[in-house]
Amino acid sequence: GAVVSQHPSWVICKSGTSVKIECRSLDFQATTMFWYRQFPKQSLMLMATSNEGSKATYEQGVEKDKFLINHASLTLSTLTVTSAHPEDSSFYICSVPGRARGTDTQYFGPGTRLTVL
Amino acid sequence: GENVEQHPSTLSVQEGDSAVIKCTYSDSASNYFPWYKQELGKRPQLIIDIRSNVGEKKDQRIAVTLNKTAKHFSLHITETQPEDSAVYFCAASSNSGYALNFGKGTSLLVTP
Numbered sequence: 737g738a739v740v741s742q743h744p745s746w747v748i749c750k751s752g753t754s755v756k757i758e759c760r761s762l763d764f765q766a767t768t769m770f771w772y773r774q775f776p777k778q779s780l781m782l783m784a785t786s787n788e789g790s791k792a793t794y795e796q797g798v799e800k801d802k803f804l805i806n807h808a809s810l811t812l813s814t815l816t817v818t819s820a821h822p823e824d825s826s827f828y829i830c831s832v833p834g835r836a837r838g839t840d841t842q843y844f845g846p847g848t849r850l851t852v853l
Numbered sequence: 854g855e856n857v858e859q860h861p862s863t864l865s866v867q868e869g870d871s872a873v874i875k876c877t878y879s880d881s882a883s884n885y886f887p888w889y890k891q892e893l894g895k896r897p898q899l900i901i902d903i904r905s906n907v908g909e910k911k912d913q914r915i916a917v918t919l920n921k922t923a924k925h926f927s928l929h930i931t932e933t934q935p936e937d938s939a940v941y942f943c944a945a946s947s948n949s950g951y952a953l954n955f956g957k958g959t960s961l962l963v964t965p
Binding site for chain 1: 885887894895896897899902904942946951952953954955956957958
């Protein structure tokens with residue numbers, strides 16, 4: 737069964753609005769989760785690391801004030817795209833490292849397709 | 854930071870032939886190298902992975918080889934089938950962060 741869930745699976749919003757995406761680890765607790773972004777026909781790019789109990793760490797070039805990350809609990813991380821614009825339209829995927837299970841495997845969520853009009 | 858290069862970007866083979874995709878990495882601290890298959894609009898699916906203390910790993914028609922000295926690893930798919938058509942990504946990570954650094958992907962087309 738699914739190990740990581742994401743909600744919503746797709747969302748369409750107007751430019752200037754904010755969108756929240758949830759990532760849940762269903763089977764085990766996760767002190768760390770990762771957020772990736774994938775533009776059409778491109779690779780997955782790490783945006784940020786979500787840390788339970790501390791601030792998220794962002795990759796170079798990712799605006800922390802635009803992409804707000806909150807690791808609300810040991811099983812939930814949220815990504816809020818604030819004041820979304822068409823260039824933010826992308827596929828957002830979270831992952832949970834399997835360290836808690838003693839494995840190197842990363843468990844990916846099903847992704848969220850964001851379209852900003 | 855880690856830089857993962859992947860080649861080729863597109864690969865077309867006939868059904869039954871073999872396909873090889875190659876990746877190089879830059880960070881000598883990287884010690885985990887997974888390969889993913891991604892179909893359009895879906896999450897990446899792990900197909901095989903290898904750790905740096907192993908030189909080769911095989912799972913039925915899929916194999917991965919790793920050359921730590923040269924910092925490159927390769928995916929080998931034998932007896933390809935049309936359902937193998939997808940985009941394949943290599944990735945690398947280390948114990949310092951566990952986040953994955955992905956290659957740019959290879960679009961594999963297997964024609965009947």
